[in-house]
Amino acid sequence: MKTLIILSVLALTVALTGCATTGSASPSEKRSLVQSMKANTLDKLYAEKPDVKKQIANSAGFAVFDNANVNVVLASFGGGYGVVKNNLTGKSTYMNMGEAGLGLGLGVKDFNVVMVFHNQAALNRFIEHGWAFGGNADAAAKYGDKGGAVVAEAIADQVTVYSVTENGLALQAVLKGTKFWVDSELN
Helix, strand or coil: CHHHHHHHHHHHHHHHHHHHHHCCCCHHHHHHHHHHHHHHHHHHHHHHCCHHHHHHHCCCEEEEEEEEEEEEEEEEEEEEEEEEEECCCCCEEEEEEEEEEEEEEEEEEEEEEEEEECCHHHHHHHHHHCEEEEEEEEEEEEECCEEEECCEEEEECCEEEEEEEEEEEEEEEEEEEEEEEECCCCC
16 A cells, blocks of 8 residues: 555656656746647547547547546546647647545546647636536556457536546546646656
8 A cells, every 4th residue: 555655646746746857847848748738649549439529520629638647546636738729720728637536446647638629618617717526436447458348438518628647547536626727848
């Protein structure tokens, strides 16, 4: 248990630093890393759910975030970074995220989130206000190409959200709030 707590604290520290994990990289290098993460995430999602490619192409825009999450018994914490692409204007908005929740669970996982905005109002609301509240129940046991996790899908308020687990071991059921905000360094 002590080892899990130490690993959880380390993962939380990494998660909450977001783009800062790239150290002394310039803003253009950080943007390039975010764009690479976006492309890799979309490739993985399209391989599992090919119909999402058409859904994104026909949407007002989409967002892709890299997130690390730690759940220790009754509390859940996470953080990450990503980019929102407005399909109408072609503009990319770089953002950060942080989350906290309460519920039962234990584990650490690294996952990516893809949000598809079905209208311009939903996209604008997300960039301007960035709050999301909800419940989450999942099980993941994955490292590299071994193990598995469910590609979760949720639809609310003209936004479809997909979650793709990269690595982790977690069993959790939590209620959480997530704050997304514009990254002033990268925009």
